Amino acid sequence: MTKEDFKKLIGKKIVILDGATGTELIKRGMPQGVCPEQWVLENPQAIVDVQQGYCRAGSDIVYVPSFGGNRCKLEEFGLADKLYEINRGLAELSRQAAGNKLAFGDLAPTGKFVAPFGEMPFEDAVAIFKEQVKALLDGGVDGFAIETMMDLQEARAALLAVRESCDLPVIVTMTFGEDGRTLTGNDPLSALITLQALGADAFGCNCSTGPQNMIEIVRALKPYAKIPLIAKPNAGVPRLLNGKTVFGMGPEEFGTFVAEFAVAGANILGGCCGTTPDHIRCQAEAAGKVSPQVPRAVIGGVVASARKTRVIALDQPFAIIGERINPTGKKALQAELREGKLNMVRQFASEQTAKGAALLDVNMGLSGIDEKAMMLKTLEVLAQSCDTPLCLDSTNLEVMEAALRLYPGRALLNSISAEKERIEKMLPVAAKYGAMLILLPLRDEGIPETAAERIEVVKYIYEKAAALGYEKSDICVDGLIMTVSSNQAAAQVSLDLIEWCSREFGVNTVCGLSNVSFGMPQRPLLNTAFLGMAIGRGLNMAIANPSSEEIMAMMLASDVLNGRDRKMTNYVRRYSGVESKPVETATAAEPGPRVYNCVLQGEEDMIEAALRAALDKGLTAKQLVDDFLIPAINRVGEMFEKKEYFLPQLIMSADAMRKGFAVLEPLLQEGGGKRDVRKRMVLATVKGDIHDIGKNIVGLMLRNYGFEVIDLGKDVPAEVILDEAVRHQVDIIGLSALMTTTMTAMKEVIALAKERKLDNLRFMVGGAVVDQAYADEIGAYYSNDALDAVRVATRLAAE
């Protein structure tokens, strides 16, 4: 079957796939725990019965029972060396059983995670699937079904394996959970955008849920789908009943969802777990009464990462492509890249995303580094830390191909020009991986001077791209801005080109914004002015720094004024204040209450100013301590006790208190009203234990309440604790331990103290596994949280 035949079939009817195979084989005697693929070959009549049953019920396509036929799965049964015979044999059996219906080779997860998410190199995954594809092809399959995929990158590997092995149709279904994502976090739209760009002939979902949930997924995908959509649901949501998995939906009910699936936009239906030939019969009968919708995307121009999509279109909000992951002119980044480090790359990605970048440009062009290796490493790092889709930026064909192959999404490629090598070599590579394109109106002879000449170049490149399947929605033309410092007319040429592209030709336009001001003083002024002018002529993307408040403001305000920001959501979100309903506010009018509120609300940054204002108004340091700081921290303690405050709020208030005392301390000393400095104490996490967060928080709180704390750190031997206590003339020791294996060291410290006759020492203990009973047992005082520790220490210090 050719891809064209497949398209024709889809155009005629709702195509029906098969239903569950495993459970049907179990009904025919397949025992649990065996390798299903091998068992089928040993019991061929069973699969012939199952598949002929499905064909009679109305299936147009049955899946070869090669779900677990990849090397990784067969290895679990010691059958990897029989991979070819098994897959080829299964394909021949299904081909024969299907008769005049179609048999698609089934490719399913390997059970391993593919890079960048897992350890298996991407090319190893492609090779594993290619090995299976070859055997299935030799067995005569009519096409391929990649199914039950939980990870987009593995689905990409399988799809590439098929596409690089044959021209047969290949359909892909993934498994989305109740949260609408695969287990690895891929959402259906990112998966559709990525896989249809990569050449899938149909996309959809199978398994995990029943029909109702899948209808919603199909409905949501339909506006974006250029290819047919598939739904292969379970017979309802599985339930576990007395250790048995039960699918409760009967055949008739299963068939009632067909009409709704058709309205939602599904072109291919079938069944997964729990379905039988009867389910498929009901489905096929219902499908015969409805007409399929033609696959036709109404929303184009979508880029995707593995977990996030972004529509780029003339009627959509302006898209900033973050420019910072590019070593040009950035010495610190250059130095990092030369050392093979990517900390700044990660930081730039995070910052630009937070500032509102729609995409991130990634350019690793730098002398002295292996650009390809660094680009691939960057993609791995960004896959871990950032969901924002990427714009891959390189002039090197090898780098670009490697990056497009590995990138687990649909990238924007920066860029394709009319230069011979770009058109002949890079454009087909971009088309193979389905990347969106930035078109650069540039020829081998150089940059055309006039807008009219540049327009001709744009038309030429687009014609070449269209021949490879590109549509206008996949294209972004670079306005090719030159600096006005060398040619003041340069801006006008770019603006004319932008206007023609957006208003007449109907494609997206983009510009490297800062180019316009190169060599000029006060560059942000020119950049922002040009951006406003270009947006007025139709520009809808810019490569720029989203940290520039001027640029982001211009972008957001323009989106409101030209109607791209529907309901003005983005603008309002950015610029309207967040409503808060404070019970008490740090901005009380009177200086004293303002100090009180600073402690109460943990406003460490505001307390110094509040105290200075209060002092200026004539309040004394002692008054501020006695009438406002102490009452405030006492109120905080009450709120913590009542669970009106939780730990971070308690600490924030204590931090504000400490800072307040630091401001007032010199004044208190001058006035002879020095704060009562209580005793010192030693704190330590005991020998063998490295968990010290609890001890550190207790230390912080004690300091904030006026204690001098000698913190010995973690994993501290008993001898050291006691030596330090003696050296500092301390008689309170706080000990912390988190583990049952280390809490015993507390007892050892106390025993050693007795041995050394250090009878003046009192011990406080705390930690996750410590309780009052243990404290009593070893002769220590127990505190159950940081505030309690302050209370106990205060009591001990007063004794």
Place this chain on the structure above:
Amino acid sequence: MSADINIINIVPIRRPDREIMSRLGYNRHRNVMFHGHATRIDGIIESGFALCRPRGCWARVGIVENDSMALRLDDGTVIESRALAALLCDSHALWLAAASVGPDISQASSQALAAGDGAAGAIYDAVGSESADAAMDWLQHYMASHLSRAGEKLTRKRFSPGYSDLALAVQRDIFRILRLEQFGLRLSESLIIEPEKSVTAFAGIEKTITL
């Protein structure tokens, strides 16, 4: 017999806000939250979560014998625990897993505390702990889904060394079977895992029947 180790370098967890807040003692019915508090706490959680690198690995090992006192695995390992043996009474294999969010979040917590920012220190610590737990939850959920295709299921409960009568020393067995040193974890003499924000767990694999 050495186990087949599966590794995932990016465990796709969502930010476990509810668990982080709960760990820090937040009570949504009683808490009084000022706007400044909320903004700051959310900002710290966000920056902390960005420092977490959730990774995981797991393996399955056959159970040769379960005499209700101890388990004997097909690689010869013997794990003594009545509680674990009871949990795995219907299991024919053991699932062992480790999850870690790496060292950065703990370092950030220590640095914040050293700089006197106790709130950030405490929150980073909670973010690290809960993110590691969320990664383990994800591994368990993934494995359960994976097994269901093969007519198997995972016990809903999981067990870690130190729970009930399962000795902490069993960490050594987990480290050996999962080859966790190669995964980037270390086990101290006092059986503490480094990086600190790492967890290990067991669950049982049982056969199931689909109707």
